[in-house]
Amino acid sequence: MATDKAVSPVVEIKNLSLSFETNDGPVHALSEIDLSIGRGDFVSFIGPSGCGKTTLLRAVADLEQPTGGSLLVNGVSAEEARLNRDYGYVFQAAALYPWRTIAGNIGLPLEIMGYPKAERQQRISKNMELVNLAGFEKKFPWQLSGGMQQRASIARALSFDPELLLMDEPFGALDEIVRDHLNEQLLRLWDKTNKTVLFVTHSIPEAVFLSSKIVVMSPRPGRIYDVIDCNLPRDRSLDIRESPEFLAIAHRVREGLREGHSYDD
Numbered sequence: 624m625a626t627d628k629a630v631s632p633v634v635e636i637k638n639l640s641l642s643f644e645t646n647d648g649p650v651h652a653l654s655e656i657d658l659s660i661g662r663g664d665f666v667s668f669i670g671p672s673g674c675g676k677t678t679l680l681r682a683v684a685d686l687e688q689p690t691g692g693s694l695l696v697n698g699v700s701a702e703e704a705r706l707n708r709d710y711g712y713v714f715q716a717a718a719l720y721p722w723r724t725i726a727g728n729i730g731l732p733l734e735i736m737g738y739p740k741a742e743r744q745q746r747i748s749k750n751m752e753l754v755n756l757a758g759f760e761k762k763f764p765w766q767l768s769g770g771m772q773q774r775a776s777i778a779r780a781l782s783f784d785p786e787l788l789l790m791d792e793p794f795g796a797l798d799e800i801v802r803d804h805l806n807e808q809l810l811r812l813w814d815k816t817n818k819t820v821l822f823v824t825h826s827i828p829e830a831v832f833l834s835s836k837i838v839v840m841s842p843r844p845g846r847i848y849d850v851i852d853c854n855l856p857r858d859r860s861l862d863i864r865e866s867p868e869f870l871a872i873a874h875r876v877r878e879g880l881r882e883g884h885s886y887d888d
């Protein structure tokens with residue numbers, strides 16, 4: 624029923640654990656993860672290196688298999704959600720094919736899925752506009768800046784209109800000015816499309832600026848240390864980073880990272 628879908632969580636994780644078998648024995652990457660993500664939420668995952676942020680995102684994408692607990696995506700198993708193409712994935716590197724034009728890259732998932740040409744073109748134009756790349760259809764990736772390439776990879780992830788956008792440190796390799804600019808654009812995009820976003824980052828200001836919810840993780844094995852609601856106005860601009868509300872949330876994230884962190888190594 625449509626109403627059920629509107630209120631049910633997009634991602635529901637209960638007591639999830641995930642270990643990797645290695646030659647040196649098991650690596651316990653995630654433990655006792657409980658999390659419910661609502662439709663239209665923008666959820667950032669922040670935590671020290673190796674705390675399992677990427678592993679959690681990959682489990683939602685059905686690219687890693689949990690060893691315990693349950694995980695539902697759009698009310699079905701992660702595998703079924705993957706087969707339903709319920710998510711688009713954006714990596715740290717834009718990973719565009721250099722021999723394809725920007726339009727050709729953005730349209731690639733649509734080609735693979737067998738969309739007819741006219742619909743492909745219409746979706747490519749719509750998504751290029753959404754990420755402010757209209758006019759660059761015929762350029763090749765190497766003719767675009769790093770930030771523009773990353774915007775193209777976001778347009779590619781959105782090309783088939785998935786409900787869920789999984790983003791693994793998409794702006795981590797970019798300089799701070801470009802990153803600020805992309806943060807503002809991503810916020811506008813989220814506001815316009817109402818997608819549910821799961822976003823991995825190492826940056827406290829980025830997490831606070833973008834999110835409706837911040838998940839602070841602690842390492843070994845990765846657990847959720849704190850979940851912080853961010854109710855900053857939806858039409859915020861970068862200036863909000865100077866506001867007391869912003870600084871208070873950033874402070875709570877920083878404290879969580881400090882307290883959840885083990886300094887043994």
Ligand SMILES: Nc1ncnc2c1ncn2[C@@H]1O[C@H](COP(=O)(O)OP(=O)(O)OP(=O)(O)O)[C@@H](O)[C@H]1O
Pocket residue numbers: 643644645650651652670671672673674675676677678679
């Ligand atoms: N395929 C794998 N085999 C064995 N161990 C793995 C594998 N993938 C990840 N790990 C381990 O699981 C733990 C979590 O890794 P993960 O990449 O999810 O952390 P992360 O929080 O995303 O780190 P970073 O912030 O550095 O990207 C780490 O200890 C990592 O070495």
